[in-house]
Amino acid sequence: MQLISALLAGLGLGSMYGLMALGFHVTYAVSGTVNFAQGSSMMLGAVLTFTFAQTFGWPMLPAVLLALALCALYGLLVEVAAVRPFANRGSNAWLIATVALGIVLDNVVLFTFGKEPRSLPSPLAVMPMSVGGVGLGVYPLQLLIPLVGLALAAVLHAVQRRTRWGVAMLAVVQNRDASRLMGIPIKRVVALAFAMSALFAGVAGVLIAPLFNVNADMGTLFGLKAFAVAILGGIGSAWGVMLAGLLFGMLEALITSTLGSGYTQIVSFSLVIVVLALRPNGLFGRAEVKKV
Numbered sequence: 001m002q003l004i005s006a007l008l009a010g011l012g013l014g015s016m017y018g019l020m021a022l023g024f025h026v027t028y029a030v031s032g033t034v035n036f037a038q039g040s041s042m043m044l045g046a047v048l049t050f051t052f053a054q055t056f057g058w059p060m061l062p063a064v065l066l067a068l069a070l071c072a073l074y075g076l077l078v079e080v081a082a083v084r085p086f087a088n089r090g091s092n093a094w095l096i097a098t099v100a101l102g103i104v105l106d107n108v109v110l111f112t113f114g115k116e117p118r119s120l121p122s123p124l125a126v127m128p129m130s131v132g133g134v135g136l137g138v139y140p141l142q143l144l145i146p147l148v149g150l151a152l153a154a155v156l157h158a159v160q161r162r163t164r165w166g167v168a169m170l171a172v173v174q175n176r177d178a179s180r181l182m183g184i185p186i187k188r189v190v191a192l193a194f195a196m197s198a199l200f201a202g203v204a205g206v207l208i209a210p211l212f213n214v215n216a217d218m219g220t221l222f223g224l225k226a227f228a229v230a231i232l233g234g235i236g237s238a239w240g241v242m243l244a245g246l247l248f249g250m251l252e253a254l255i256t257s258t259l260g261s262g263y264t265q266i267v268s269f270s271l272v273i274v275v276l277a278l279r280p281n282g283l284f285g286r287a288e289v290k291k292v
Contacts, residue, residue: 005137006257007250012142012211014249015149019204020226021233021241022153023197028235030169030193033087033094037078037102038201039223044105045071045202046209046218047113050120068202074105075198079191102223110216117213125210145207146246152200153242160238165192201226228272234285244283248272 020042024034035041045067052063082097124141160166168189171179180186205219212218225248233244251271255264275283 002137002257003254006253008138009142010250010253011246012138012145012249013252014246015146015242016204016208016222016245017226017229017248018149018242018245019152019207020201020222021230021235021245022156022238023200024227024230025235025238025241026156026193026200027190027197028230030172031083031087031190033083034098034227034230034235035075035078035083035194035197036095036098036223036227037082037105038197038226039219039221040102040105041071041074041198041201041219042205042208042222043109043216043219044074044198045205046120046214047109047205047216049206049209050118050214051113054118054120064206067206068199071202071205072195072199075195076191077101078198079194083194084187084190102219106216106220113216115215117215117218120209120214122210139211141207141210148203148207149242149245152203153238156196156238165189169193228269232272232275232282234282237282237284240282240284247283 020038023038023041028034048067048070049060049063052058052066053060056063078098078101082101083094086093086097122141124144125139128137128139129143158166160170168179168184169192171182171184172186172189201219201223204222208222226245229245229248230241232248233241235241248268252264252268255267259267279285
């Protein structure tokens with residue numbers, strides 16, 4: 001039963017990693033850049049939801065919707081202020097610029113929200129589930145997170161294949177010059193990708209907030225793990241990064257339940273290095289074909 005509980009908990013945690021990794025996938029697939037402020041986007045979703053729902057006393061639904069909308073706006077800010085000026089000049093300085101913007105946001109939240117971790121109550125994270133009188137040791141929310149994550153991955157796949165903006169995204173990936181000649185607004189498409197990236201991270205923050213304490217630093221380690229998951233799954237594959245997130249989350253849960261939390265980061269990241277050494281393009285990624 002302990003093993004089952006660990007695997008179920010790992011599914012919830014892994015889905016959160018997968019959601020954030022989807023954000024890395026979206027921006028990379030469209031622009032060849034990534035938003036290293038993803039962890040801050042996740043934190044922002046959790047903090048804003050707590051502020052609107054607990055501090056202001058709003059109903060949870062409008063609190064969540066407004067928090068996610070502001071996360072999307074933050075994604076636009078990241079693209080306009082920290083990525084576009086450098087990418088237009090062919091510079092890779094957006095790498096440090098996105099990191100710096102994330103640090104700025106973390107510290108702004110630290111000064112305004114405070115240092116104290118706070119708990120966001122949820123009816124789905126009050127009483128652990130049980131089957132036949134036997135406790136599973138997991139909350140209903142931990143089983144809801146994988147469903148949300150897989151649903152968003154499916155929606156993203158459908159958007160990319162069946163909508164005008166999705167086709168435009170794929171066109172920008174394949175040939176920017178041809179896309180521009182066809183009248184596709186490349187800047188808007190890239191900006192939309194960054195908004196979606198921050199939105200996915202915000203959803204992860206909202207879902208994980210009742211299970212972890214909400215604080216200004218909560219996104220740092222999660223963001224790092226999500227990027228590892230994105231590379232591990234093959235950053236060019238939406239389903240790949242989501243599945244890699246699930247695998248990584250379950251691996252972490254198993255290590256914690258068998259060896260203890262002190263070994264979790266050591267063993268999990270060591271295995272990531274080994275896997276990438278054997279499969280440099282990730283578990284589900286494909287090697288890029290370069291024309292010469």
